[in-house]
Amino acid sequence: MTDTEQTSHQASQAQATEAQVSEAQALADLVIYESILAAAQKIEGAVLGTPCLPAPRLSELTGAEVFVKYENMQVTGAFKERGALVKLLSLSEKERARGVIAVSAGNHAQGVAYHASRLGIKATIVMPALTPFVKISATRGFGAEVVLVGDTLAEAKAEADRLAEAHGYVWVHPYDDVEVIRGQGTIALxxxxxxxxxxxxxxxxxxxxxxxxxxxxxxAIKPQIEVIGVETVLYPGMWGALYNKEVRCEGATIAEGIAVRDIGLITQEVIKRTVDDILLVKESTLEQAINAYLTLQRTIAEGAGAAGLAAMLSDRERFVGKRVGLVLCGGNIDPRLLSKIVVRELARDGRVVSIRIDTPDKPGVLGEIAMTIGNMQGNVVDVAHHRLFLNVPAKGATLDVTFEAFTAQHGTDIVQALREKGYTVKHLDVAQAVG
Structure with missing residues (x-):
């Protein structure tokens, strides 16, 4: 993380001149209901009208009546293609001939790449080198030229600026563009x-x-409806703008799709006029929400896509008894990350248990431990036998065992049974045990 990336939100926004702020305010005035209706007509048939369905199991989990908008069903796996397509359709023939450029950590990249290819427009996408491979591969698969530069969006943006200047490419901004904002608004319709x-x-x-x-x-449709935003605690830029707070945007997050430091000027103006509140969520709650979508709804949510549900889990009383619409805005998560999250959630629930057992180094001990766990219907999934640890007696050994249990209490009962047989048992962090 560079010093530049660790600048506060207020310091970043201070770079905007009065003229830029004034222009942003004027452009915000152009984001009106009628223009969003027009955008919906433009993209009809080219972008999937995704279902918005009741989610009874999420309702049971949160205490609210939950409805989920499944934008992870789009061709590119995320909502971004709506705004990208509206922007591309607004270009003149001369602008299309020049080609377009975008900076993105993944979902905007795929939206631009897919629809630019459909429309016969050359697209160049600059992405941070640390972007998940699943998103890089998908963007190339949709026909765009992908340039990987730097560790951050800011570094990728600098390279994109250079390429745009050198080749005359037209910018397709991921969020701070009137046409893009109109396109995203079609979801609410x-x-x-x-x-x-x-x-x-x-x-x-x-x-x-x-x-x-x-x-x-x-x-516009329902003036009394509440619109609540959700950011991660690591990237609270819009929260800082809404409440005039100095914040720092930094750190590794599983919600890289909303890990934005330099928030939009136009979007700020619109949000200050229309959004009721912004909530901040922790990484652990995002993991819980991703897992809930997978195990309860049988659908895949990336970190950003799960943020709305994470907010409901973080501030339950805020939502209890309300009819709440969640936007599952994307499902492009690295499968390896998803598998790790599932295991971590099983550990948090007490259904995967990792323990360290001090044992005498003699035949039959491993069998007795495995038999004890098996007789109680536990399922051993990993074993590591250590004889060379210096804190273990020369005639002793240490055994690390990870097993599955039906419930947290079931796991506790198995551990107690091992202790009753005379073994010294200590709990391990599952990440330490599994890898």
Whole structure:
């Protein structure tokens, strides 16, 4: 992390001149309900009208009546293609001939690449080198030229600026563009058409394009509806702007799709006028939400896509008894990361238990331990036998065992049974045990 990346939100926004702020305010005035309706007509048939369905198991989990908008069903796996397509359709023939350029950690990249290819427009996408491979591969698969530069979006943006200047490419901004904001707003039109009685929309926030467009559309249709944004505690840029707080945006997050430091100027203006609140969520709660979507809804959510549900899990009382619409805005998560999250959640629930047992180094001990666990219907999934640890007696050994249990209490009962047989048992962090 460079010193540049660790600058505060206020310091970053201070770079905006009065003229830029004034221009942003004027452009924000152009994001109106009628323009979002027009955007919906433009993309009809080219972007999937995804379902917005009741989620009874999430309702049981949160105490609210939950409805999920499945934007992870889009061709590119995320909502971003809505705004990208509206922007591309707004270009003149001369602009299309020049080609377009975008900076993205993945979902915007895929949206631009897919629809630019459909429309016969050359697309160059600059991505940070640390972008998950699944998103890099997908973007190339949709026909774009991908350039990998730097560790951060800021470094990728600098390279994109250079390429745009050198080749005359037209910018397709991921969020701070009137056409893009209008495109994202079409999600709210569909949600309220499907579920007109919603009390709240809970929307992930990165640069602000999604929530800005949705808030304008939703408030026009139903002025009393609450629109709540969600950011991670590591990247609270829009929260800082909304409440005039100095914040720092830094750190590794599983919600890289909303890990935005330099939030939009246009989106800020729209959000200040239309959004009711922004909540901040922790990484552990994002993991819980990703796991809940997978195990309860049988659908895949990336970190950003799960942010709305994470907010409901973080502040349950805020939502209890309300009819809440969640935007599952993307499902492009690295399968390896998803598998790690599932195991970690099993450990948090006490259904995967890792223990260290001090044993005498003699035949039959491993068998007795395995038999004890098996007789109680536990399932051993990993064993590591250590004889050379210096803190273990020369005639002793240490055994690390990871096993599955039906419930946390079941796991506790198995550990107690081992202790009753005379073994010294200590609990391990599952990450330490599994890898």
């Amino acid at each position: 569909e949600m309220l058409a499907a579920q007109p009685d919603l009390d709240m929309l809970v929307v992930p926030v990165g640069g602000g394009g999604l929530i800005a467009g949705m808030a304008v559309a939703a408030k």
